[in-house]
Amino acid sequence: xxxxxxxxxxxxxxxxxxxxxxxxxxxxxxxxxxxxxxxxxxxxxxxxxxxxxxxxxxxxxxxxxxxxxxxxxxxxxxxxxxxxxxxxxxxxxxxxxxxxxxxxxxxxxxxxxxxxxxxxxxxxxxxxxxxxxxxxxxxxxxxxxxxxxxxxxxxxxxxxxxxxxxxxxxxxxxxxxxxxxxxxxxxxxxxxxxxxxxxxxxxxxxxxxxxxxxxxxxxxxxxxxxxxxxxxxxxxxxxxxxxxxxxxxxxxxxxxxxxxxxxxxxxxxxxxxxxxxxxxxxxxxxxxxxxxxxxxxxxxxxxxxxxxxxxxxxxxxxxxxxxxxxxxxxxxxxxxxxxxxxxxxxxxxxxxxxxxxx
Numbered sequence: 400x401x402x403x404x405x406x407x408x409x410x411x412x413x414x415x416x417x418x419x420x421x422x423x424x425x426x427x428x429x430x431x432x433x434x435x436x437x438x439x440x441x442x443x444x445x446x447x448x449x450x451x452x453x454x455x456x457x458x459x460x461x462x463x464x465x466x467x468x469x470x471x472x473x474x475x476x477x478x479x480x481x482x483x484x485x486x487x488x489x490x491x492x493x494x495x496x497x498x499x500x501x502x503x504x505x506x507x508x509x510x511x512x513x514x515x516x517x518x519x520x521x522x523x524x525x526x527x528x529x530x531x532x533x534x535x536x537x538x539x540x541x542x543x544x545x546x547x548x549x550x551x552x553x554x555x556x557x558x559x560x561x562x563x564x565x566x567x568x569x570x571x572x573x574x575x576x577x578x579x580x581x582x583x584x585x586x587x588x589x590x591x592x593x594x595x596x597x598x599x600x601x602x603x604x605x606x607x608x609x610x611x612x613x614x615x616x617x618x619x620x621x622x623x624x625x626x627x628x629x630x631x632x633x634x635x636x637x638x639x640x641x642x643x644x645x646x647x648x649x650x651x652x653x654x655x656x657x658x659x660x661x662x663x664x665x666x667x668x669x670x671x672x673x674x675x676x677x678x679x680x681x682x683x684x685x686x687x688x689x690x691x692x693x694x695x696x697x698x699x700x701x702x703x704x705x706x707x708x709x710x711x712x713x714x715x716x717x718x719x720x721x722x723x724x725x726x727x728x729x730x731x732x733x734x735x736x737x738x739x740x741x742x743x744x745x746x747x748x749x750x751x752x753x754x755x756x757x
Contacts (some may be wrong), residue, residue: 408433408434408443409432409433410430410446413428415467415693416469416569417465420460420730421647422463422671422720423720423757424467424516424720425467425756426465426470428455428470428473429471429473430452430473430474431474432474434477434478435478435479437687440588441553441560444586445475448500453473454472455470455756456473456501457475457476457477457527458725459526460526461524461526461649462534462649462752463534463648463755464648464726464752464757466610467725468722471754473512476589477500477586479498479499479588480501481497482505483496483497483499484507486564489593490593491596492593492595493513493593493596495509495592496589497528497591499528499587500527501531502527502528503523503536504522504523504529506518506528508517508522510594511621514596514597514662515598516594516599517595517598517712518541518543519541519620519623520539520540520600520601520627521543522623522624522631523627524631532544532547532577535570535571537573538631539603539606540603540607542570542617543571544565544568544570546594547592547593547724548591549563549564550562550590551563551567551587551588552586552591553587555583555588563585565722574657578667578753592618598620600617600620603678604622607623607626607630610630624730630745633713634713635647635712635714635717643722644719644737645719646720647718648717649712649732649752650717651717652690652694652716652748652750653748655693655748656686657746658690661688662688665744673714674696677689691714693748694744694748695715696741698739699739701713701714703722705723705732706724706731707725708721
């Protein structure tokens with residue numbers, strides 16, 4: 400390993416990326432830099448451009464599949480810290496400025512302790528704050544875009560730091576300009592969230608409703624956070640040391656968003672097999688179908704094995720590294736699942752993780 404001293408950055412060479420991801424697989428980065436300030440990010444981006452190095456921005460590593468060959472250019476890990484609550488509120492809502500390198504779950508915990516509602520159902524999601532706007536992270540009836548006021552970015556095209564308002568970010572289901580129309584243009588530096596002081600938790604998701612069905616009073620934010628983390632742990636979606644189901648990228652496929660004609664075709668296929676499509680009100684109101692149900696009813700039960708990879712024993716949507724897995728094995732299983740689901744149900748599942756170096 401070669402380490403070159405920039406000012407004030409350390410440029411490292413041939414750094415393994417597997418330990419920096421929750422999947423624990425993939426090859427090395429040719430060059431690697433950890434940036435703890437906006438200035439660091441600007442310097443690293445300038446270096447990549449001046450040396451014509453492909454640039455990949457790494458956050459918490461929780462939603463990635465890194466190729467076995469690794470990344471041929473510069474991997475920039477954004478580690479900008481900080482959680483600051485502004486003194487002034489906006490229309491009764493509190494503003495929190497959060498560094499892109501902060502742990503997302505640490506920020507959620509901070510918000511819950513501060514009695515500010517809006518992100519409590521997003522508890523336990525691994526990764527960093529900077530990754531949340533990219534895929535408009537969502538779970539248990541909440542999406543992060545509902546609370547984002549603005550995103551501070553380094554615009555690589557214009558070479559300057561900018562502030563993008565929520566509307567400019569183009570949020571939709573698991574999507575934003577950061578992973579679609581403007582992919583690769585912006586590096587997220589800081590995110591500003593609008594939360595509701597003293598607000599009530601959102602108990603819309605079926606799992607949460609069941610958890611609180613015997614509750615005589617409205618659950619607190621802290622109780623909601625604890626329940627969400629417990630539910631995620633049962634599904635292998637909470638990072639727990641020693642749990643074999645935790646070496647994954649979380650949910651590997653997005654819930655398909657389908658048209659009325661596609662939905663009717665799916666119902667016809669389901670009925671022809673003597674099955675019943677389960678009712679998920681949170682999904683149905685957005686014309687979405689459960690990807691987990693499609694996977695499980697295509698021959699991929701929980702615990703399904705496929706060489707060194709397999710399906711989580713706790714959740715059908717998680718492809719897991721059983722130990723010593725390669726990215727090629729992950730993609731082979733992904734392709735197998737996609738093919739079977741399309742053959743049986745007529746729907747093409749779209750992967751959720753970012754594919755790096757392929």
